[in-house]
Amino acid sequence: MAEIESRLVNCFATAFPELDPQEIPSVSMGSLASWDSLAGITLLSLIEEEFDISISPDDAAGLVSFELILDYVRRLSSEVAK
Amino acid sequence: MTMKLAEALKVVQSVRSHAPPLQVALLCGFTPLHLETFLRAHLSKLFPGRAPNVQTGLYGDLIGNLQRVAGVSAAVVVIEWPDLDPRLGLRRLGGWEPSQLRDILGEVNRSRDLLQSSMAAVAANTPLVVCFPTLPLVPLSFTALSRASEFTLELRSRVASFSAALSHLPGIRIADPQRLDGLSSSRRLDVNSDLSAGFPYTLPHASALAEVLAGLVLNPPPKKGLITDLDDTLWRGILGEVGVQGISWDLDNHSQIHALYQQLLHSLAASGTLIAVASKNDLSLVKEAFAARDPILREADIFPFEVHWGAKSESVARILHAWNISAEDVVCVDDSPMDLAEIKAAHTGAECVLFPRENPQAAYDLLERLRDWFGKDKISQEDGLRAASLRANAELQHDIKQESPGALSDFFRQIDGKLTLSSQKQPLDSRSLELVNKTNQFNLNGRRFQEAEWQNWLNAPDAVFLTVSYRDKYGPLGKIAVIAGDLLDGVNVNGATTDSSGKRQLCIRTWVMSCRAFSRLIEYECIRWLFAKLDVDELEFDFLPTARNTPMQNFLRQVRNAPAEPHCRLSRAQFLQGCPTSSHVVEESPNG
Numbered sequence: 001m002a003e004i005e006s007r008l009v010n011c012f013a014t015a016f017p018e019l020d021p022q023e024i025p026s027v028s029m030g031s032l033a034s035w036d037s038l039a040g041i042t043l044l045s046l047i048e049e050e051f052d053i054s055i056s057p058d059d060a061a062g063l064v065s066f067e068l069i070l071d072y073v074r075r076l077s078s079e080v081a082k
Numbered sequence: 083m084t085m086k087l088a089e090a091l092k093v094v095q096s097v098r099s100h101a102p103p104l105q106v107a108l109l110c111g112f113t114p115l116h117l118e119t120f121l122r123a124h125l126s127k128l129f130p131g132r133a134p135n136v137q138t139g140l141y142g143d144l145i146g147n148l149q150r151v152a153g154v155s156a157a158v159v160v161i162e163w164p165d166l167d168p169r170l171g172l173r174r175l176g177g178w179e180p181s182q183l184r185d186i187l188g189e190v191n192r193s194r195d196l197l198q199s200s201m202a203a204v205a206a207n208t209p210l211v212v213c214f215p216t217l218p219l220v221p222l223s224f225t226a227l228s229r230a231s232e233f234t235l236e237l238r239s240r241v242a243s244f245s246a247a248l249s250h251l252p253g254i255r256i257a258d259p260q261r262l263d264g265l266s267s268s269r270r271l272d273v274n275s276d277l278s279a280g281f282p283y284t285l286p287h288a289s290a291l292a293e294v295l296a297g298l299v300l301n302p303p304p305k306k307g308l309i310t311d312l313d314d315t316l317w318r319g320i321l322g323e324v325g326v327q328g329i330s331w332d333l334d335n336h337s338q339i340h341a342l343y344q345q346l347l348h349s350l351a352a353s354g355t356l357i358a359v360a361s362k363n364d365l366s367l368v369k370e371a372f373a374a375r376d377p378i379l380r381e382a383d384i385f386p387f388e389v390h391w392g393a394k395s396e397s398v399a400r401i402l403h404a405w406n407i408s409a410e411d412v413v414c415v416d417d418s419p420m421d422l423a424e425i426k427a428a429h430t431g432a433e434c435v436l437f438p439r440e441n442p443q444a445a446y447d448l449l450e451r452l453r454d455w456f457g458k459d460k461i462s463q464e465d466g467l468r469a470a471s472l473r474a475n476a477e478l479q480h481d482i483k484q485e486s487p488g489a490l491s492d493f494f495r496q497i498d499g500k501l502t503l504s505s506q507k508q509p510l511d512s513r514s515l516e517l518v519n520k521t522n523q524f525n526l527n528g529r530r531f532q533e534a535e536w537q538n539w540l541n542a543p544d545a546v547f548l549t550v551s552y553r554d555k556y557g558p559l560g561k562i563a564v565i566a567g568d569l570l571d572g573v574n575v576n577g578a579t580t581d582s583s584g585k586r587q588l589c590i591r592t593w594v595m596s597c598r599a600f601s602r603l604i605e606y607e608c609i610r611w612l613f614a615k616l617d618v619d620e621l622e623f624d625f626l627p628t629a630r631n632t633p634m635q636n637f638l639r640q641v642r643n644a645p646a647e648p649h650c651r652l653s654r655a656q657f658l659q660g661c662p663t664s665s666h667v668v669e670e671s672p673n674g
Contacts, residue, residue: 014088017095049087057278
């Protein structure tokens with residue numbers, strides 16, 4: 001599980017290189033000005049690539065913070081594991 | 083293995099912001115999104131000293147984007163099916179019923195005409211890379227998917243004719259679908275992404291497509307020469323062991339891959355690539371093999387032969403000297419890893435590649451790599467002359483050594499040297515630009531140009547442009563020199579007086595001459611013509627020393643009787659005082 005979090009931090013760091021890695025776990029669309037719709041698409045594409053998953057457009061609309069995305073990726077990963 | 087998005091973003095983020103920009107337009111009808119990122123990343127990797135800036139246009143307006151493009155070094159056009167008719171995409175609902183198929187073909191024709199004229203207009207000033215639809219067709223035809231319908235065959239045929247017609251236009255490079263197929267074999271269409279963001283590609287496909295497109299934006303200069311081994315490389319077998327009749331390159335002896343290698347080398351030689359042999363062998367046996375076995379790669383294709391028992395690195399050094407090019411410009415092919423390592427240690431810039439004699443598949447892959455290394459936009463007249471003129475040059479140098487220095491002018495008169503000069507600026511002459519961008523030694527300042535930059539400069543009314551072709555009794559050398567500069571009529575372009583004497587000046591900003599034309603006093607004839615024909619009083623040279631332009635520095639020192647330095651000048655009187663007498667016939671091209 002910690003490995004998932006660390007890989008997700010890397011995705012955020014690539015999409016938002018200006019962020020301090022320590023800030024990433026608390027970041028959200030509302031708190032980060034550069035997280036606009038284009039950056040959001042890039043971030044989700046990076047996550048799809050990193051975790052080899054497909055995020056549906058319905059799910060994508062709710063993925064607006066690091067915490068929510070971490071829960072989502074963990075859930076998908078455990079479903080795949082089952 | 084294609085580049086991943088995470089890697090592409092890191093490459094883009096690591097580009098030095100103060101590097102010279104490389105402005106490229108990416109024109110498409112869909113949201114460019116990750117294709118833009120991948121294109122920037124691949125351009126950054128291909129051109130590490132530049133900072134690529136990719137400009138994009140408006141969604142759904144490919145024609146408008148083409149009409150608005152300006153101020154870029156190159157433009158990349160990516161056409162997908164919806165650009166030919168929106169019904170061929172997923173985001174517009176115009177109907178897929180059978181009755182519409184004929185109308186779709188008609189709409190494709192109209193879009194084709196509009197795209198063709200728009201692209202031709204852009205290509206007149208800017209190099210244009212064009213990619214035709216890469217995505218699978220949507221399931222709009224009424225046949226089952228495995229069966230090609232009349233409609234889809236007709237549609238693909240029209241697109242193929244369209245791309246073939248465009249390929250004839252100067253300044254346009256078409257991305258090869260076969261190359262893309264090799265890089266992008268997985269699923270290409272991303273329905274989710276197309277519907278939600280207007281970006282239709284999967285990430286691996288976008289990455290592969292960007293890699294192909296980036297490679298076409300600014301063609302890397304091709305390698306100039308190939309140095310090949312003989313035994314178990316050009317043919318199968320060790321000549322010294324199996325004899326002339328024992329070597330082979332055919333299906334019966336399971337050595338067809340060597341025949342294909344010879345066939346490729348023969349084709350490269352005919353396209354102007356220099357081919358030499360470096361082999362540890364008995365020269366008389368090798369000569370006998372070429373005479374008795376008639377290989378596909380002819381003896382006449384090869385210059386020089388370095389066949390002896392000495393070190394390969396020494397052979398390569400002599401070949402480079404004979405060709406007058408650097409190690410960076412050559413590829414050495416050999417079946418011996420040890421010989422390749424020995425060559426590489428002495429000539430670090432050379433590409434040294436193993437001929438995998440036991441593995442035809444790997445050898446075939448090598449043939450593809452060789453084609454890529456030596457790939458050219460087009461074959462020029464000079465390409466057909468290169469090997470012959472090098473051979474003739476060796477003969478000329480030998481004859482010159484027999485003459486006393488004072489008799490050289492007489493000698494040049496006897497060899498019937500003839501210069502043909504042309505000042506025609508249009509259409510863009512790719513050979514001239516190639517000379518400017520490839521010549522290192524007799525080069526005024528080492529300055530390189532992109533096509534658009536070169537063309538824009540020459541189009542200026544005060545720009546002077548001269549190309550020089552040469553032939554003598556040793557054969558034609560083709561186009562061997564380019565001079566370009568700006569005429570200053572006592573005033574500069576801002577209207578300020580440049581010289582209180584009001585002298586008419588030519589500022590030469592670019593001057594290159596092929597090393598094949600050295601030792602013929604052609605450079606003096608060029609200066610003589612400029613003074614006489616342009617009626618200028620003084621030449622200013624936009625000279626800069628480079629690591630390799632010693633021949634230019636020596637010439638300027640000799641003609642000015644002073645060391646070469648930036649913005650150095652040469653008056654007509656000064657030139658006439660020290661120049662040798664004219665020894666060539668000079669004629670102007672009828673085309674201007």
